[in-house]
Amino acid sequence: MDRKRILMVVGAAVLLALLASLGAYKFLSESGRAAEQSRLQTVGIVVALVDIPIGTTINTNQVAISPWPKDSYPKDFIADPKSAVGRTALRDFVRGEPVVEGKLVPVNKPAGLLSLKVPQGMRAFSVKVNEVVGVGGFIVPDTIVDVVVTTAPNSQKQMEQFSKIVLENIRVLAAGQAVEQKENKPVTVNTVTLAVTPDDAEKLALASNDGKIQLVLRNYADTDNVVTGGIDKARLLASYRKATVAPPDASEPERKPRRIAKKAVPAVAPPAPKKAYTVEVIKGNKRTEENFE
Numbered sequence: 001m002d003r004k005r006i007l008m009v010v011g012a013a014v015l016l017a018l019l020a021s022l023g024a025y026k027f028l029s030e031s032g033r034a035a036e037q038s039r040l041q042t043v044g045i046v047v048a049l050v051d052i053p054i055g056t057t058i059n060t061n062q063v064a065i066s067p068w069p070k071d072s073y074p075k076d077f078i079a080d081p082k083s084a085v086g087r088t089a090l091r092d093f094v095r096g097e098p099v100v101e102g103k104l105v106p107v108n109k110p111a112g113l114l115s116l117k118v119p120q121g122m123r124a125f126s127v128k129v130n131e132v133v134g135v136g137g138f139i140v141p142d143t144i145v146d147v148v149v150t151t152a153p154n155s156q157k158q159m160e161q162f163s164k165i166v167l168e169n170i171r172v173l174a175a176g177q178a179v180e181q182k183e184n185k186p187v188t189v190n191t192v193t194l195a196v197t198p199d200d201a202e203k204l205a206l207a208s209n210d211g212k213i214q215l216v217l218r219n220y221a222d223t224d225n226v227v228t229g230g231i232d233k234a235r236l237l238a239s240y241r242k243a244t245v246a247p248p249d250a251s252e253p254e255r256k257p258r259r260i261a262k263k264a265v266p267a268v269a270p271p272a273p274k275k276a277y278t279v280e281v282i283k284g285n286k287r288t289e290e291n292f293e
Helices: 002-040 113-117 198-210 233-238
Strands: 042-048 063-069 123-128 144-151 162-175 191-196 212-218 277-283 286-292
Touching: 113 123, 113 162, 123 198, 144 198, 162 198, 191 198, 198 212
Parallel strands: none
Antiparallel strands: 042 063, 123 191, 144 162, 144 212, 162 191, 277 286
């Protein structure tokens, strides 16, 4: 009886061991299959190992191959790091970002650093500035400005100046020869380069040659265009002539003017007339009269 019971226990243990082994084998097989399937669904593309600023010539320490899902990889990806090494970055790359042909300068096509920052369909236009026009040196690359021009209506009316905002939401490409702000400090420069459309370039050329321009710094988040009528000297001075008077508050009772009684001034009596005395003076045979008061 004891022998039979022992055999039953041993058989049950062997059966459980076989089931556990079969489960582990199946789990490992499915994991390996999933890993293989995952490997087959990715493709190796070149990515940036570090942040690569615009205008940088890419070297071997900045890029490497990394697996990327097949259903989300970029169309113009680069599969070989050698195809990216020695090329110039047309845009900024962040760490882990795929290096694509569209963000690199074409092979055997030299390009200046500023031309790399000019957006498609835009033009780079430089204007002469000073510390006042350049908002005290706070206009730096990638800031947004408006352009105000002050000019005369015609050559016969040079004294009648007129100011008007002619361009809005204009991006600054460079301040002087700097195309990026490395330190958060104001910089006084002689020129500022703006990104404008061809039509705006014509307006800016006329404004800078025919009158005086002023750059107005604006907030990055403020993208609304405001249409103004401009202003001349007559309108400027007229705006200060009409002083607005606040209407009286209806809740307050109307105050009637109060009469102030004047005090009667006592009449001053005229001084009493002084008494005059007449004395007759006789000198020899002469007789005269003297008056005394």
